[in-house]
Amino acid sequence: MKKIFVIISSILLFTLCIQVFQAGSQTRPISFEDFIRIKRVSDPQISPKSDLIAFVVTEMDKEKNSSNSDIWIVPLSGGAPWRLTSNPKADYRPRWSPDGKRIAFISTRGGSPQIWMIDPKGGEAYQVTQLSTGASGVIWSPSGLHFAFTSSVYPDCPDDDCNKKRNEKIAKSAVKAKVFHQLLFRHWNSWQDEKRSHLFITPAGGGKAIDVTPGNYDTPPISLGSAHDYTFSPDGKYICFVRNTDPELNISLGTNNDLFISPIEGGTIRQITSNKANDNSPHYSPDGRYIAYRAMARPGFEADKYSLFLYDLNNQKTSNLTEKLDISVNDILWSPDNSTVYISFQEKGRISLGKISLKKKKFEKILHGHYISSPCISSDGKKLIFLKQGINHPTDIFSFDLRTEKVIPLTAINKKLLSKLEMNSAEEFWFDGAEQDKVHGFLVKPPSFDPSKKYPLVMLIHGGPQGAFSDNFHYRWNAQMFAAPGYVTALINFHGSTGYGQSFTDSITGDWGGKPYEDIMNGLDHLLSRYNFIDKNRLAAAGASYGGYMVNWIEGHTARFSCLISHAGVYDLRSMHGATEELWFPEWEFKGTPWSNKEMYEKWSPSFFVQNFKTPCLVIHGQRDFRVPVTQGFQFFTALQRMNVPSQMLYFPNEDHFVQKPQNAELWWKTVHDWLAKYLK
Numbered sequence: 081m082k083k084i085f086v087i088i089s090s091i092l093l094f095t096l097c098i099q100v101f102q103a104g105s106q107t108r109p110i111s112f113e114d115f116i117r118i119k120r121v122s123d124p125q126i127s128p129k130s131d132l133i134a135f136v137v138t139e140m141d142k143e144k145n146s147s148n149s150d151i152w153i154v155p156l157s158g159g160a161p162w163r164l165t166s167n168p169k170a171d172y173r174p175r176w177s178p179d180g181k182r183i184a185f186i187s188t189r190g191g192s193p194q195i196w197m198i199d200p201k202g203g204e205a206y207q208v209t210q211l212s213t214g215a216s217g218v219i220w221s222p223s224g225l226h227f228a229f230t231s232s233v234y235p236d237c238p239d240d241d242c243n244k245k246r247n248e249k250i251a252k253s254a255v256k257a258k259v260f261h262q263l264l265f266r267h268w269n270s271w272q273d274e275k276r277s278h279l280f281i282t283p284a285g286g287g288k289a290i291d292v293t294p295g296n297y298d299t300p301p302i303s304l305g306s307a308h309d310y311t312f313s314p315d316g317k318y319i320c321f322v323r324n325t326d327p328e329l330n331i332s333l334g335t336n337n338d339l340f341i342s343p344i345e346g347g348t349i350r351q352i353t354s355n356k357a358n359d360n361s362p363h364y365s366p367d368g369r370y371i372a373y374r375a376m377a378r379p380g381f382e383a384d385k386y387s388l389f390l391y392d393l394n395n396q397k398t399s400n401l402t403e404k405l406d407i408s409v410n411d412i413l414w415s416p417d418n419s420t421v422y423i424s425f426q427e428k429g430r431i432s433l434g435k436i437s438l439k440k441k442k443f444e445k446i447l448h449g450h451y452i453s454s455p456c457i458s459s460d461g462k463k464l465i466f467l468k469q470g471i472n473h474p475t476d477i478f479s480f481d482l483r484t485e486k487v488i489p490l491t492a493i494n495k496k497l498l499s500k501l502e503m504n505s506a507e508e509f510w511f512d513g514a515e516q517d518k519v520h521g522f523l524v525k526p527p528s529f530d531p532s533k534k535y536p537l538v539m540l541i542h543g544g545p546q547g548a549f550s551d552n553f554h555y556r557w558n559a560q561m562f563a564a565p566g567y568v569t570a571l572i573n574f575h576g577s578t579g580y581g582q583s584f585t586d587s588i589t590g591d592w593g594g595k596p597y598e599d600i601m602n603g604l605d606h607l608l609s610r611y612n613f614i615d616k617n618r619l620a621a622a623g624a625s626y627g628g629y630m631v632n633w634i635e636g637h638t639a640r641f642s643c644l645i646s647h648a649g650v651y652d653l654r655s656m657h658g659a660t661e662e663l664w665f666p667e668w669e670f671k672g673t674p675w676s677n678k679e680m681y682e683k684w685s686p687s688f689f690v691q692n693f694k695t696p697c698l699v700i701h702g703q704r705d706f707r708v709p710v711t712q713g714f715q716f717f718t719a720l721q722r723m724n725v726p727s728q729m730l731y732f733p734n735e736d737h738f739v740q741k742p743q744n745a746e747l748w749w750k751t752v753h754d755w756l757a758k759y760l761k
Contacts, residue, residue, distance in 0.1 A: 107502035109527040109564035112749050114501060116140045116742055119493045120555070121475045123173060123454060124465055127180045130458035131156055132200065133465060134164070134174035134183055135477060137493060142742040151185055153200060154477065154490055156458070156465065161491055164198065165205065171196075173217065177284075178224040184208070184284075186218055195227060195282075208286050212244035217300075220284070223316040226344060227282050229289075230310075232275045235296045240289075263328070267302055267661050269704045269736035277302075279310055279321050281344045292319060292342045293349070299323040301337045303662060304382055306361035306374065308412070312344070314368040319344055320352075322360045335382055335664055339373060339391070352391055353398070357384060363412045369393055372421055374409050375400075380668050383546030385582040388412065388423055388436065401436050405443055406581045411454075416461040422446075424455055426579035428520055429508075429550045433464070433480075447480060450487070451552045465490070471524060472503035472560060474553045502527040503560045506551050506571075511606035514575055514595035517584070521572040521603055522549060523611075524559045534615040536760035538567045539604065539641075541623030541630045545588050545596065548577040556738055557624060565753055567760065568614055570607055574599035589669055592626075592684045593633045600630070604640070617642070618760045622752070624648050625708060625737065629686065632716055635697055635725075636689025643759035645752060647700040648708045648737050651716040652687035659709040690719045696726035698755040700748070702735035728755065 120138040127134070133156055138149040149172045154161035165171040169189040176183055180200070187196045190207055192214040198205040208227070209215045215229045237243045250273075258271065265272055277298045282289040293299045300309035301324045310321035324337045339353045339362050353359045357376040364371055371391040376384035386408045388401045401421070402409060410431065413422040421436045432448040433455070453475075455466040462482055469475040477490045506522040513519030526535060540557060542549050549571035553560075563569045573580065575595035576588025587595055600621075608616050619641045623631050628649020635644060650656050654674040657666045667673060674681045682688055697720055701713030713729065720727035730751050732744055739748045 107500055107527070110501050110503060110560050111564070112561070112746050114497060115558065115561055115749075116142050116745070117497060118474050121467060121477060121491065121493050124456060124467060124477050125174055125176060126156065126456045126458055126465060127176050127200070128178055128459055129180050130460060130463070133477060133490065134176065134200070135491075136172050136174065137163075138172075140742045142746065145741050145743045147742070151183070151198075156463070156479065156490070158488070158490060161493070164200065164202065167205075171205075175218055175220055176200075177220055178222055184218050184220065184227060186216060195229060208284070209282060209289065211240050211289065212247065213240065215280075217310075219310070219312070221312045221316040221344070222314055225284055225316065226312075227284055228310055228312065228319055228344075229280055229282070230277050230299065231280060231289075232277050233291070234274060235276045235278070235294065263663065264302070264661060266706050268706055279319070281319070281346075290344075290346050292344065292346045293321060293323065293340075294346075297323045297325055301360070304335055304337060304358050304360070308361045308363065311362055311364060313364050314366060317344060318342065320362040320364065320371055322362065325351075335376070335380055339371070352396070357381070359389075361412055363414060365414050365418050366416055367418045369418075372412050372414065374412070380664050382662075382665060382668070383544070383578065383585055385585075386410070388421065390421075390438075401441065402443065407434075408578065408582070413455055413457050413464070415457065416459060422455070422457065422464070424452060426548065426550075428579055429522060429548060429573060430579075431550070446482070446485070447487070451550050452478075469553045471506040471522065471551050471553060473498070504529065504563070506559070509606070509610070511603055513599040513602050517575065519572065519574060519599050519603060520577075520580065521570060522551065522559075523607070524563045524569040524571075526563045526566045526568060529613075531613050533613060534618075535566060535568045535613055536618035536620065536642075536756075537604075537607065537614045538562050538569050538756065538760075539600065539619070539621040540569060540571045541600065541621060541627035542571070542573070542577070543623070543625030543627045544578070545576045545592065545626035545629075546578055546585050547626075548573045548579050550579075561749060562622075565757065567620075567756065568611070570603070572600055572603040574603075590671055590680060592629065592669065593637070593686075594684075596630060597633060597637065600634075601638070601640075620644065620756055620760055622647070626650070628708070631697070632686035633684075633689075635695055635720075636686055636692040639694050641695055643755060644695050644697040645700070645755060646697060646713075646716065648702065648705055649699075649712065649716065650686075650708055651712045651719075653681045653685040655715070656708065656712060657681070659711065661706050687715065687719070690723060693720060693723045693725050696759055698751065699727065699729040700732075700739075700751075701729070702732040702737065702739065704734065704736040707737050 122136045124135040133154050140147045149170045151164045151171050151174045152161050167189045171187045173186045174183050186193050195208040195215050195218045196205045213231045218229045233243050278291050279293040279299045280289040299321045320341050326336045335358045337358050340351050342349045356379040359375045361374045362371050374386040375389045378384045388409045390399045407425040409423045411424040431452045434445045436443050452466040452468050464480040467475045468478045479488045504525045559569050620643050621641050622645035624647035628646040631644045631646040632649045670680045699717045701710045717729040
C-alpha cells in the first residue's frame with residue numbers, strides 16, 4: 081500500500097512539475113506594456129585596446145511620459161554587461177579617449193547638454209564644457225588633447241556671452257513673432273530662429289572653445305548629412321567637416337553638401353569637393369593620405385545612389401570605388417593597416433557588409449542576410465562589432481570575426497522579457513509587380529497561428545517613398561504590434577523602394593500613384609491566392625508619410641479594403657508644395673512646381689478623387705510636423721466627413737512626423753487597434 085502511495089505521489093508530483101513547466105514556458109502576444117518596456121540599444125564603441133564596448137541603453141518611462149538613456153559596458157570577449165552611468169538625466173554618445181582611460185559623453189544632468197567625462201572603471205563623472213548653447217556630438221582628437229563638438233549659435237555672435245544674452249533676451253520678450261527673410265525658416269520640427277550649428281574645438285581638459293566653422297552655414301548640414309560629418313586627421317592637426325554653402329538651401333541646391341578642411345585652431349577653410357550633389361561622411365585613412373566619403377551624382381535628388389569615393393590628399397584627386405556596383409553605401413570603415421575599406425549597404429530588406437581592397441580595387445561581400453548598423457572595427461583589424469536586429473527581435477550587439485566569419489551575440493539586453501513573448505519571424509515572398517518586375521515583401525503571422533483558420537490581413541505601406549521595409553524591429557510601425565491582435569501582417573517593398581538597385585528606386589519619381597499602387601494590388605492578389613488562411617473579406621491598409629499618401633490614394637481608387645489608416649499622409653500635392661520645408665523634394669518628385677507642371681501635381685493628388693471616397697478611414701497627424709504639415713490631415717479628414725465616409729481623426733498637438741512620447745504612443749496603438757478591430761474582427 082505504501083509502495084502504491086509512493087508511486088501515485090510520484091506521478092502526481094511529476095504531473096505538477098510538467099504543468100508548472102508548461103505554465104512557465106507559455107508565451108503571449110506582445111502588448112503595449114511589453115513594447116514600451118523594451119530597452120533600446122544603440123551607439124556601440126570599441127575601446128582602444130579592443131577589450132570593452134561602451135554603448136547606450138534607452139528606456140521608456142510611461143508614467144513620466146519620457147525616456148532616459150544611460151551608458152553601459154560589455155566585454156568584447158563576452159560576459160555580462162554592466163551599467164556605467166545611472167543618472168535620471170540622459171547620458172549618451174560615449175567616446176573612448178585614445179588611451180582608453182576615460183570616456184567622454186554628452187549628458188543633460190546639469191540642465192543643457194554638455195560634455196562630461198568618466199572613468200570606465202566607474203566613479204563620479206565630471207563636467208568639461210559649460211556653454212550656454214550646449215554641446216553635442218563629441219569626438220576625441222587622436223592625440224587625446226582636444227574635443228570636437230557642435231553647438232547651435234548665432235553666427236554673428238563672437239563669443240558665448242553674446243549667445244547667452246541673445247537667448248535670454250528672446251526668452252524674456254513677450255513678443256514671440258518671427259520675421260522671415262528667406263525660405264527654409266523651419267525644418268522637420270523646429271524653427272531656425274537665425275541660429276546655425278557650428279563645429280567647435282576645445283581642450284579635453286577644459287578651456288575656451290574655438291568655432292572652426294564660422295559663417296551663416298550649418299555643420300553638420302541641415303539635411304542629408306550622415307552620422308559621421310566631421311573627423312580629425314590622424315595627426316590631430318586638421319578637421320574635415322561637411323556643410324552646405326549654397327545660398328538657397330530650400331530648392332534643388334539644398335542637397336549640395338560638400339567636404340571642407342580646417343586647422344583645429346581655426347583659420348583658413350579649404351573646400352575639397354565641388355560636386356553639385358550630396359557629399360558626406362568623411363573618414364581619414366589611418367595613414368592620413370586619403371579621405372573616404374560618400375557622394376551622390378544628381379543634384380536635387382535626395383535618394384540618389386551613394387558611391388564610395390576616395391580623395392587623395394597628396395594630389396587632390398578623387399576616385400569612385402563603387403561606380404560599377406548597383407549598391408548605395410551606408411557606413412564606411414578603414415582597416416587599421418590602410419589596405420581595405422569596409423562598407424555596409426542596404427540589400428533586399430536587410431543590411432549587408434562588404435569590403436574593397438585598395439590595391440586590387442576589388443569588391444567582396446562578406447556578410448549578408450542580417451539587418452546590421454553602427455559597425456566598428458577592433459584595433460587589430462580582426463573583428464567587427466555592430467548592432468543587429470530582426471523583425472521579431474530588438475537590437476543587440478554582435479561581433480563578427482573577419483577570419484572565421486562567425487557572428488556571435490555579445491548582449492541579450494531584453495532576454496527575460498522576450499522569453500515571455502511570442503513573435504514570429506518574417507517570411508519572405510516575391511511576386512510579379514508593375515512592368516513584370518519582381519517585387520519583394522515580408523509576411524508576419526500572428527501569435528498562436530493556426531493554418532486551418534482564417535485571419536484578417538493588414539497591409540503596411542512604408543514611407544519615403546524611397547525607403548523600404550526591412551527585417552528590423554521598428555519602434556513606430558512595429559509589425560509584431562500589428563500582428564499581435566490576430567492579424568496577418570504584410571509589408572511590400574514596391575517600386576521606389578531602396579535596396580533593389582537604383583533604377584528600381586528611381587522608378588517612383590513622377591509616378592507616385594502608378595507602379596507602387598499596382599505593386600500593392602498585385603501583392604494583395606498574390607497573398608490571397610497563395611495563402612488560404614487570409615480572409616479576403618477582412619482586409620486593411622495602413623501607412624505613414626508616403627505610406628499615408630498611398631492610403632489616401634487607395635481611398636479614391638479601390639474599395640477592396642475594409643478599413644484604412646493614414647498617418648501624416650500627403651493629401652493635396654499643390655498645398656503640400658506651399659507648406660513643406662524641403663522644396664527640393666516635391667520639385668524633384670513631380671518635376672517642377674504646381675504652376676510649372678500643373679498636370680502632374682493634379683494627376684497624382686488624392687484630393688482630385690474625393691468623389692470616389694468610400695472606405696472607413698482613420699486619419700492621424702501631429703501639429704509639429706513640418707515635413708507633411710498638419711493641414712494635409714485636416715483636409716483629408718474634412719473630405720471624408722463631407723463624403724459621409726465613416727472616419728475619425730487622431731490629432732497630436734505635441735508630436736511631429738513621428739509619435740514618440742510614451743503616453744501618446746499608447747493612445748496611438750489603442751486607437752489603431754480599436755479601429756482595426758471595429759472593421760476586421
